[in-house]
Amino acid sequence: MSDLSHIDAAGRARMVDVSDKPVTARTARAVGRLVCAAATLDLVREGRTPKGAVASTAELAGVMAAKxxxxxxxxxxxxxxxKVKVEIVEDSGLPGFAISAEVKTTGQTGVEMEALTAVSVAALTLYDMLKAVDKTMRIEGVEVVTKIGGKADFGIA
Structure with missing residues (x-):
């Protein structure tokens, strides 16, 4: 069991000690989607949703969640x-919304969890703000696509 970084030799959960790791610039980017009915997307485009500016509210929720x-x-x-940047883009092809988050820090551990949390909460906020008009929505494809800094990088374009 002690091969797992968050489990000690006795099987108890523990926070990983990163004090000996070097301080480096760290970046992570995560993405996800909220798929909805085309009519729901039209309501958002036309500014006729019952709860107002759903995309900008969800972007702010994502930033707050990362923190x-x-x-x-x-x-x-x-x-x-x-840095925390959350971006929500309408996508007629889904139909729905493409959600992305980029998070940066300088530290001893990465920011993948912060990027995933930002995307997840942004998607949940969209869902909450649109659930009165669309019962078919689904959140999908939440994943880290880029990680820079630390032992290994991936997803670099």
Missing amino acids: KTSDLIPLCHPLALN
Whole structure:
């Protein structure tokens, strides 16, 4: 069991000690989608949703969520974030919304969880704000697509 970073030799959960890791620039980008009915997307485009500006509200919720990740995810390190950018783009092809989050810090551990949390909460906020008009929505494809800094990078374009 001790091969798992969050489990000690006795099988107890623990926060990983990162104090000996070097401080480096860290970036992560995550994406996801909220799929909805075409009519729902039309309502958003026309500004006729019952709860107002859904995309900008969800983007703000995503930023706020990234900042609170360590309060939500057990054993996640609290980090001073240097940048959180959440972007929601309408996508007729889904139909729905493409959601992305880029998070940066300079520290001893990465920001993948913060990027995933930002996308997830942005998607949940869209869902909450649109559920009165669309019972068919679904959240899908939430994943980290880029990680830079630390031991290994991936997803670099």
